[in-house]
Amino acid sequence: MKTPLEGLRILELGHFVAAPFCTRLLADLGADVIKVEPRQGDPVRQWGDMVDGHSLWWSVHGRNKRCVTLDLKSEKGRALVLRLVARCDAVVENFRPGHLDKLGLGAEVMRGVRPGLIITHISGYGQDGPYRDRAAFGVIGEAIGGLRYLTNHPPGTSDLPPVRVGVSIGDSISGIYAAFGLMAALWQRDRVGGDDQARTVDAALTESVLSLMEGVLPEYGALGKIRAPSGGGLATAAPSNAYPSRDGCWVLIGANSEPLFAKLAQVMGQPELADMPCYQGNKARVENVAALDALITQWTRTLDADELLARLGEADIPSSKAYTAADCAADPQYIARGMVRRVEDGWFGCEVLHPGIVPHVPEAPGRVRWTGPRIGAHNDEVYGGLLGLADSEIAALRAEGVI
Amino acid sequence: MKTPLEGLRILELGHFVAAPFCTRLLADLGADVIKVEPRQGDPVRQWGDMVDGHSLWWSVHGRNKRCVTLDLKSEKGRALVLRLVARCDAVVENFRPGHLDKLGLGAEVMRGVRPGLIITHISGYGQDGPYRDRAAFGVIGEAIGGLRYLTNHPPGTSDLPPVRVGVSIGDSISGIYAAFGLMAALWQRDRVGGDDQARTVDAALTESVLSLMEGVLPEYGALGKIRAPSGGGLATAAPSNAYPSRDGCWVLIGANSEPLFAKLAQVMGQPELADMPCYQGNKARVENVAALDALITQWTRTLDADELLARLGEADIPSSKAYTAADCAADPQYIARGMVRRVEDGWFGCEVLHPGIVPHVPEAPGRVRWTGPRIGAHNDEVYGGLLGLADSEIAALRAEGVI
Incomplete structure (x- = not known):
């Protein structure tokens, strides 16, 4: 053909x-x-x-x-x-x-x-x-x-x-x-x-x-809203960011839903996080994202990327290394x-x-x-x-x- | 038709x-x-x-x-x-x-x-x-x-x-x-x-x-080279970066050739920069890019974006604001x-x-x-x-x- x-x-x-x-x-x-x-x-x-x-x-x-x-x-x-x-x-x-x-x-x-x-x-x-x-x-x-x-x-x-x-x-x-x-x-x-x-x-x-640019123009036109940069995260959902591993890699974790966040808290060995008012529901997590990301970072820094990804994968939490050329070549x-x-x-x-x-x-x-x-x-x-x-x-x- | x-x-x-x-x-x-x-x-x-x-x-x-x-x-x-x-x-x-x-x-x-x-x-x-x-x-x-x-x-x-x-x-x-x-x-x-x-x-x-990903894979395969992030600049040419204006905008300036850099030094009111050994030739500028960017930043911070762009434009130096939604809408x-x-x-x-x-x-x-x-x-x-x-x-x- x-x-x-x-x-x-x-x-x-x-x-x-x-x-x-x-x-x-x-x-x-x-x-x-x-x-x-x-x-x-x-x-x-x-x-x-x-x-x-x-x-x-x-x-x-x-x-x-x-x-x-x-x-x-x-x-x-x-x-x-x-x-x-x-x-x-x-x-x-x-x-x-x-x-x-x-x-x-x-x-x-x-x-x-x-x-x-x-x-x-x-x-x-x-x-x-x-x-x-x-x-x-x-x-x-x-x-x-x-x-x-x-x-x-x-x-x-x-x-x-x-x-x-x-x-x-x-x-x-x-x-x-x-x-x-x-x-x-x-x-x-x-x-x-x-x-x-x-x-x-x-x-x-x-x-x-x-x-x-998605809704950037119509949102500006109708509401005067200027989309702002959101760093490694999402403006509207948390937690979703790139977190550092012990061996110096960046690991993406997307746990921005109730079940995923509960699983993440579990994997982190801090299941109580999911029940804290400041992290319950996406809205609360977005408002307190700096503190939340700091907690997650504290945990990710204790593990090498491979180990971190293995634990996240076992819990079915969307995650990946930020691939370098070497990672792409070996995938x-x-x-x-x-x-x-x-x-x-x-x-x-x-x-x-x-x-x-x-x-x-x-x-x-x-x-x-x-x-x-x-x-x-x-x-x-x-x-x-x-x-x-x-x-x-x-x-x-x-x-x-x-x- | x-x-x-x-x-x-x-x-x-x-x-x-x-x-x-x-x-x-x-x-x-x-x-x-x-x-x-x-x-x-x-x-x-x-x-x-x-x-x-x-x-x-x-x-x-x-x-x-x-x-x-x-x-x-x-x-x-x-x-x-x-x-x-x-x-x-x-x-x-x-x-x-x-x-x-x-x-x-x-x-x-x-x-x-x-x-x-x-x-x-x-x-x-x-x-x-x-x-x-x-x-x-x-x-x-x-x-x-x-x-x-x-x-x-x-x-x-x-x-x-x-x-x-x-x-x-x-x-x-x-x-x-x-x-x-x-x-x-x-x-x-x-x-x-x-x-x-x-x-x-x-x-x-x-x-x-x-x-x-351009040459990222072949360069890794042949040389083991892993392309690294280069922040706001280019890894191989300088100066080219986003610089802050007095009124809080980011302004892109690409002056990474001999004539453009000489013009930029002129516009900055520091024509002597173009003759300094540490900034003569792209190779030297790349090696000293942190100091060079700091000097340019010192200057860009003294001007509002509009004035900055007017001066750069007059000198034919490639430049632009980092467009927000508002800038796109007005272009x-x-x-x-x-x-x-x-x-x-x-x-x-x-x-x-x-x-x-x-x-x-x-x-x-x-x-x-x-x-x-x-x-x-x-x-x-x-x-x-x-x-x-x-x-x-x-x-x-x-x-x-x-x-």
């Missing part, structure tokens, strides 16, 4: 995180993604930890794509990219809004050679509006989306700044949204009885984050589902640890067909095989610096 | 956040989503702040869907849901894995009445594997995905626990992944030349989060793009503030056709209009408690 996106061809005019993440998802589900890079390569190839000059992240970020070089600013490069566009179902790009127009590669030009082309833009703020030309930075976009204000301890409890999520989460989320929007547009265009029409998908980092569920897998990568001469393919499609799951390729690794295959250029033409383009 | 998902019909057997969020995205882009609820309604209708007993979040979370009631556990309810399945392109559900099978609504049964049905499951850990039956909680899933370990200050700098992101981010991310996977499966099934085959989309909260770019919009909601007798439709499709953007409906609001329309039941049959089903 075919993987979901077998037969789909995507041209990536992207760099850094958002667009390449979007196309990784498409490639993982079987699409033929052709990534166009300048001759010096996408700068993301140098990001993160390297081994022998090769980025480990790139092994994942570039997997399953065909990588070609192309100077978009040269006239010959422009002609070549249009030949590629003509063979593709869609383009995914994340230059600054308007940049492709300046290169003579605007929507009309591309649709001139490929009618019905779906063009997917990813940007910081969107393709129009007063801020469209502002430089896009992930940390800024996440802040404007409303995320950074919330990744903090409650007002008045700490002088420390709100934390970053630790990965480029705004870029990734806008990348998934873009992949979703692209597939929605393709479904309408390509389905039996479809309209064969070109559509544009305009995904913005800020807006992608804002869209996850039996991830391993059973192929969500942590070892993949041969020729650059490193060994296997590299990859995340699996999300979402899982059991009838025809995608595969890691290959890891992040070298710069221009597929020039011959794409320019020769797909576009039909002769070896001599390819050699000439290479000599001229076009590819 | 048609919105991307006009003509698509989805049956939601979902509750809480993940599946309903997935179907909101589909409905926003034009799909006909029929949400099946028990007669007491989805518990999420009671979540968040309420006005006159109505949840403001629900106005957004339930928008654009048709809501019908149905007792899935009754034989008549089961028969009815299968009649709905027969009229739908896909099902989206987030019960515990195996629950629908127990109700006699497993994949084979559903595909018996609707061959080619795409079934989209969202769960905590996936539909198989040793942990599939564990209870799924967002905060636990995010911890297992590797997110919670990173939303913290650097080890050794604070005793406070790692923070929650402040919204159900794991649920939302798995919801977007599910929507993407569903559209991918539909494209392969429905396209001209497609295979008309049933596929299953199995999206897990933990795996959706793990998939965003000119969001307003210009329809990403913050006032929507009439009959329940509240006034307009409610909604986030817009993501991603934006300029040729045919989705609309908020209606806000979160009452329980069973579309029973007559769906059971009568779509399934063709007589009024008397509907009345009988209602009397028997089936709908």
